[in-house]
Amino acid sequence: MKVDKLNWQILELLQKNARLSNAEIGRKVGLSSPAVAERIRKMEDTGLIKGYTTSIDYSQSGYQLFAIITLRAFMGKLKPFLDTVKQFDEVINCYRITGNENIIMEVVFTDHFHLEEFIDKMITYGETRTHIVLSNVVEDRPIIKR
Amino acid sequence: MKVDKLNWQILELLQKNARLSNAEIGRKVGLSSPAVAERIRKMEDTGLIKGYTTSIDYSQSGYQLFAIITLRAFMGKLKPFLDTVKQFDEVINCYRITGNENIIMEVVFTDHFHLEEFIDKMITYGETRTHIVLSNVVEDRPIIKR
DNA sequence: AATGAAATATACTCCCT
DNA sequence: AGGGAGTATATTTCATT
Numbered sequence: 001m002k003v004d005k006l007n008w009q010i011l012e013l014l015q016k017n018a019r020l021s022n023a024e025i026g027r028k029v030g031l032s033s034p035a036v037a038e039r040i041r042k043m044e045d046t047g048l049i050k051g052y053t054t055s056i057d058y059s060q061s062g063y064q065l066f067a068i069i070t071l072r073a074f075m076g077k078l079k080p081f082l083d084t085v086k087q088f089d090e091v092i093n094c095y096r097i098t099g100n101e102n103i104i105m106e107v108v109f110t111d112h113f114h115l116e117e118f119i120d121k122m123i124t125y126g127e128t129r130t131h132i133v134l135s136n137v138v139e140d141r142p143i144i145k146r
Numbered sequence: 147m148k149v150d151k152l153n154w155q156i157l158e159l160l161q162k163n164a165r166l167s168n169a170e171i172g173r174k175v176g177l178s179s180p181a182v183a184e185r186i187r188k189m190e191d192t193g194l195i196k197g198y199t200t201s202i203d204y205s206q207s208g209y210q211l212f213a214i215i216t217l218r219a220f221m222g223k224l225k226p227f228l229d230t231v232k233q234f235d236e237v238i239n240c241y242r243i244t245g246n247e248n249i250i251m252e253v254v255f256t257d258h259f260h261l262e263e264f265i266d267k268m269i270t271y272g273e274t275r276t277h278i279v280l281s282n283v284v285e286d287r288p289i290i291k292r
Numbered sequence: 293a294a295t296g297a298a299a300t301a302t303a304c305t306c307c308c309t
Numbered sequence: 310a311g312g313g314a315g316t317a318t319a320t321t322t323c324a325t326t
Binding site: 034037 | 318319320321322
Binding site: 018047048053054086096103130135137140141146 | 147165197198199203206207214231232235240245247249250256276277280284286287288292
């Protein structure tokens with residue numbers, strides 16, 4: 001599956017603003033809107049485009065704390081963790097990783113009581129390390145052609 | 147700035163699919179499309195909605211490696227790093243964090259040569275730790291009301 | 293794989309409540 | 310803050326190249 005130049009242009013525009021109309025995209029890349037629609041549909045079908053999301057300001061939505069939490073699972077506890085992590089609403093992203101820790105998560109909290117509560121829940125699964133996010137230096141940078 | 151129930155419904159829909167039309171959102175939450183448009187406009191204006199992005203399958207777009215890299219900056223090297231990190235196309239997200247490390251980054255690479263090249267560039271700024279992402283257990287979970 | 297045209301659907305603006 | 314009407318624009322489908 002290779003991505004041609006036009007699709008890269010479309011992807012770049014969509015990454016910067018997913019709510020652009022097909023017609024507007026077409027104007028910028030030099031295609032008619034049905035052509036844009038067709039190309040986007042195909043990229044959705046192959047899974048190259050996974051979805052369209054909206055980024056929300058955590059603090060304005062009542063989540064004052066944003067943290068990166070690593071987990072080093074206890075013997076036999078990784079599987080149970082993986083099976084239940086989807087149920088924790090606070091976890092925005094969760095990756096399995098190589099290295100000393102097995103898991104890294106991006107998690108939102110209303111306050112430090114909420115954070116404490118979450119860490120307590122993690123104790124059954126393994127050893128955690130919590131990093132409070134102070135600021136977002138680079139945020140959702142669009143992927144470009146390489 | 148408080149978010150009422152209708153706006154939470156709209157936000158939830160938009161987080162799941164940013165390309166939903168206002169009319170479609172209106173049907174689901176019981177509002178007319180101008181009312182939806184107006185509410186969305188206000189949430190954009192206050193910054194609660196930060197933007198609309200498209201998630202792309204990294205491997206299909208030619209980036210076979212996805213890594214989480216932490217940086218523990220050398221004395222006096224954090225500032226120079228923060229000033230230049232925006233120029234590295236590979237860095238999708240970069241956070242300043244508390245703890246032993248100062249920085250945590252999500253980075254995409256075409257292959258392990260590309261990764262090596264990046265780590266070499268980081269050496270001037272500090273000590274890095276690289277975690278290859280094996281899988282994405284939870285991905286871009288929508289924020290919900292708490 | 294893209295265009296142009298026709299039909300349908302949506303968005304936008306304005307006024308009214 | 311939301312509804313409704315009218316206009317402009319967008320999307321979708323299809324025939325054509």
